[in-house]
Amino acid sequence: MRSTRCGDVVGLGGSPDWCWTLLIGYRYEVGGDWGSYLRHLDEINTLSFWEAVERFDPAHGAMNWLSNNMGWGVYGTDLAYGAVFSLGLIAFCRNQPRPLLALAVAMPYLVVVVAMGYSRQGVAIGLGLFALLALAEGNKVKFVIFVAIAALFHKTAVVLIPIAMLATTERKVWTAVWVGVTAVLMYYLYLKESTETLIKNYLEAEYASEGGVIRIVMNAVPAVLFLAYRNRFRLDRAEQTLWTWMALIVLAFVPILVISPSSTAVDRVALYFIPIQIYVFPRLPNVIWRGKHRLEVQGLVVLYYGSVLLVWLNFATHAQYWLPYRFYPLEAWF
Numbered sequence: 001m002r003s004t005r006c007g008d009v010v011g012l013g014g015s016p017d018w019c020w021t022l023l024i025g026y027r028y029e030v031g032g033d034w035g036s037y038l039r040h041l042d043e044i045n046t047l048s049f050w051e052a053v054e055r056f057d058p059a060h061g062a063m064n065w066l067s068n069n070m071g072w073g074v075y076g077t078d079l080a081y082g083a084v085f086s087l088g089l090i091a092f093c094r095n096q097p098r099p100l101l102a103l104a105v106a107m108p109y110l111v112v113v114v115a116m117g118y119s120r121q122g123v124a125i126g127l128g129l130f131a132l133l134a135l136a137e138g139n140k141v142k143f144v145i146f147v148a149i150a151a152l153f154h155k156t157a158v159v160l161i162p163i164a165m166l167a168t169t170e171r172k173v174w175t176a177v178w179v180g181v182t183a184v185l186m187y188y189l190y191l192k193e194s195t196e197t198l199i200k201n202y203l204e205a206e207y208a209s210e211g212g213v214i215r216i217v218m219n220a221v222p223a224v225l226f227l228a229y230r231n232r233f234r235l236d237r238a239e240q241t242l243w244t245w246m247a248l249i250v251l252a253f254v255p256i257l258v259i260s261p262s263s264t265a266v267d268r269v270a271l272y273f274i275p276i277q278i279y280v281f282p283r284l285p286n287v288i289w290r291g292k293h294r295l296e297v298q299g300l301v302v303l304y305y306g307s308v309l310l311v312w313l314n315f316a317t318h319a320q321y322w323l324p325y326r327f328y329p330l331e332a333w334f
């Protein structure tokens with residue numbers, strides 16, 4: 001019989017995604033955007049379904065309207081978002097040579113900060129992980145569909161669309177045409193009406209993310225390692241092309257961050273490229289020193305990400321919104 005215990009995660013066997021779903025979905029007053037999502041529900045109290053869809057990103061408005069009218073409150077939304085994110089994360093980790101190491105890499109920032117803090121972007125990134133898996137298999141149509149659905153939750157997900165054109169190795173002209181048309185269509189459907197608001201809120205307001213530089217660097221490190229050793233990763237042509245472009249885009253965020261008037265805008269877009277960390281580091285033990293000292297390399301990766309989590313929880317300006325972690329069922333019972 002196949003076990004579904006949370007502890008049965010050797011190679012991520014069983015069904016560990018439901019464990020993460022509960023931890024993310026049933027958090028109580030945890031995360032920097034907790035108050036914002038409560039305000040969304042309060043506002044939806046006065047809106048019809050279609051008004052909610054028009055007022056917010058369509059899928060977010062629909063999910064909140066449904067959760068509110070079913071009496072589920074913020075937990076209905078968070079559980080649904082947590083489930084999609086967790087399914088995407090576990091599927092992506094299982095596709096790596098060391099799934100547990102991949103999950104350890106994802107924990108400090110992608111799971112704790114993003115999924116437990118930026119709920120809408122968390123669900124969009126979960127769908128983005130499915131999209132990257134499809135693109136690695138050469139399925140560009142499936143990739144675009146996943147990104148289109150992700151953009152219904154958070155408009156910024158459309159930044160992933162150009163990757164389908166860049167990563168193609170066959171029928172480049174045809175791919176460029178149909179993906180380009182799709183990108184333009186998605187811009188008009190998702191971004192055109194809100195472009196002015198996004199510019200005003202992020203660029204003109206010159207919002208700054210204090211940890212933005214650190215998070216950009218955390219993406220840049222595996223990008224540099226991949227480009228330096230990419231021939232040792234032993235990837236097929238399509239997969240190597242995809243992750244080469246991912247690495248180049250990640251490195252492009254470094255100068256963009258320097259010249260951008262808003263580090264928050266760059267930081268939020270760069271979140272969609274965190275998967276490069278989950279992709280590169282589980283493969284690193286086979287790459288560095290040509291496969292020697294594999295256990296030592298794995299230990300260093302775990303130590304590195306453990307240190308990241310420790311430093312963030314103790315010194316990050318907004319860590320107070322995550323501490324202590326509280327679980328809603330326990331809060332309700334006791």
